[in-house]
Amino acid sequence: MNQLFQEAIIVSILAATMRTMTPLLFSAMGELITQRAGIWNMGVEGTMLTGSFAAYIAATTTGSLWLAVLAAIVAGALMGAIIAFMTATLRVDHFIAGLGLNLLAGGLTLYWFQSYIQGRAQPTFSGFQDVAIPLLSDISVIGPILFSQRALTYVALLTVPLVWFLLYRSRYGLELRCLGENPKALDVKGLSVTARQFAAVMIGSALTGLGGGFLMLGFSDRFLADFTAGRGWIVIVALIAGNWKPKGVLVTVIAFAFLEALATHLQVLGAPVPHQLLLALPYLASIGLLMGVRFRSGQPTRLGIPYKRE
Amino acid sequence: MIRFEPRTERDGLWTAASFAMAVVAGLAVSALLLASTGADVGQVFAALVQGAAGSPKALATTLVKATPIILAGLATVIAFRAQLWSIGQEGQVFAGAMGGYLGGQVLAGMPPLLFFPGVLAFGMAAGMALGWLAAQLRNRFGVNEIISTVMLNYLVIYLLSWLLQGGPWGENGATISYQQSPMLPEEAFLPALFGSNRLHAGVLLPFLAAALCAVVISRTPLGYEIRGLGYNPEALRHKGVNIARTVTIVMMASGALAALAGATELFGVAHRLRADNLIGLGYAGIIVGMIGGLRPLGTVVAGLFFGGLASGAVYMRVLGDVPASLVPAIQGITLFFFLCAGVLARYRVVRVAFQ
Secondary structure (H helix, E strand, O other), X not given: OHHHHXXXXXXXXXXXXXXXXXXXXXXXXXXXXXXXXXXXXOOHHHHHHHHHHHHHHHHHHHOOHHHHHHHHHHHHHHHHHHHHHHHHHOOOOHHHHHHHHHHHHHHHHHHHHXXXXXXXXXXXXXXXXXXXXXXXXXXXXXXXXHOXXXXXXXXXHHHHHHHHHHHHHOHHHHHHHHXXXXXXXXXXXXXXXXXXXXXXXXXXXXXXXXXXXXXXXXXXXXXXXXXXXXXXXXXXXXXXXXXXXXXXXXXXHHHHHHHHHHHHHHHHXXXXXXXXXXXXXXXXXXXXXXXXXXXXXXXXXXXXXXXXXX | OEEEEEOOOOOHHHHHHHHHHHHHHHHHHHHHHXXXXXXXXXXXXXXXXXXXXXXXXXXXXXXXXXHHHHHHHHHHHHHHHOOOOOOOHHHHHHHHHHHHXXXXXXXXXXXXXXXXXXXXXXXXXXXXXXXXXXXXXXXHHOOOHHHHHHHHHHHHHHHHHHHHOOOOOOOOOOOOOOOOOOOOOHHHOOOEOOOOOOOEHHHHHHHHHHHHHHHHHHHOHHHHHHHHHHHOXXXXXXXXXXXXXXXXXXXXHHHHHHHHHHHHHHHHHHOOOOHHHOOOXXXXXXXXXXXXXOOHHHHHHHHHHHHHHHHHHHHHHHHOOOOOOHHHHHHHHHHHHHHHHXXXXXXXXXXXXXX
């Protein structure tokens, strides 16, 4: 009996890991595209937050979750356009631009949110439910973990090979990596660096926004201040720790998701530690991870350096 | 047709014009934002001005609101001038209030001339400890200070949450929705200026701190190293400057300034430890420091402006139904246009004939 209980908990933790991984994975793959194009976008947190907010507004006004997904993607792309304008066109310091975007997104979403709920009960929606894949989901242990998840979780897992293919096996990916390693080579060939960085940041940020959107639609039924709670920064940590490679980023994201799932379960099971300590685990782990990670071989050479024609 | 060309030299008038345009654009977009939620733009702006500067009481509130923002802004100036992108101000403000609260317990019963400097020092020490930690993470482990300070912010905020709920500092009977310490004894309130109970003595601190920062940055060897770290760290290293040591000092000084904001807020305004009074002060400081052009004087001006906005928002909320988060929204918008103006100031607009 006790063993059954333990097994159920482990299955539940691993299934939660898959779910928790989903928003981080979308956003991390988006940021990977952005950073491989040489833009060190520190605005992930703001982009995710805007995605979450747009999804919330769309879900509560239209009632359609898929329109909400679309809204999150569009909002993310818009945030990407702002970052691209600041970094690729105006050549503002990348860190400053990202910080500015986070502060702008935090202020705007909170104001719109408070205006939206002013003088009434906060509208809620019911989010995505699990989609059980027939037959496969009946397998014991593996079934509930891998084959009984939200539809977007499967999509998120698909983005990893897709992004890998885009980066390493397509003409566009070659140009994109060139933006991060040697933009001059593109410029000399008469190909516009700015236009390509714009495209990369907007596509990447659209994915990042989708991550924020799933955070809203897959986990919650309402918006709150600081909804994303630092997940955008965890994404950046995952990129560094994953050495800017799709597979490495995937592994780090899963590790973070496992930690978060574990912390939530410990909290529910009533572990004899303050719940604040459990909530703080991902941030502690981030610092520890960055202290341990010393190799930066995958970091794009021109990451964060605005391209200027000399 | 017009074209933008880089300037070889800065032009004072054009710089001023660029930033004036940023102010106008910021106000215009803020008006659009208000209109987007159906608010009466004219009425809101009038209420903001009235609440910021319409009466002696409003001016006092403006000063009180500006105090922590300017202090956190100066913390930003010191760090960013050295190209250290610390955004630990938010957590350091919290740490300053927590350290100050601890100091208040340790030093209780001391005469005011010892008590107040003492508790502020306790607060600043807590902020300096956080700055030191981020500096060590950078120097020894190569951890980017933006990321480490963000993570430290969350850790500090959870620490305060634990101290006030479950930990030793909570008010008896406090529940999750009501996280705060008991009220401080009245003798621990910062003394009031001019007999007004609104205007506490802490409002003098930002001006003293700004003067000190201005002198340190432009007239001392440390200031030279700070500026050098920003312009050309490689050259600084070749001159034999210990970069790691400079980074540590800068991060600790920045932490101390931000923490002073938190301690002042605790003893001057909130009179009890709770997160509500502290949330967002550090981020507002970052905005104010950047809008102030990373200069102490500019930061004071920008801080007074946004302090006025915050004071006006209090008044506005009494009148109408526009949410108080209008202030951070306007801050974010203004920051965006100031960043653009900073670029524009480096270009000249040239008229070119069609060929």
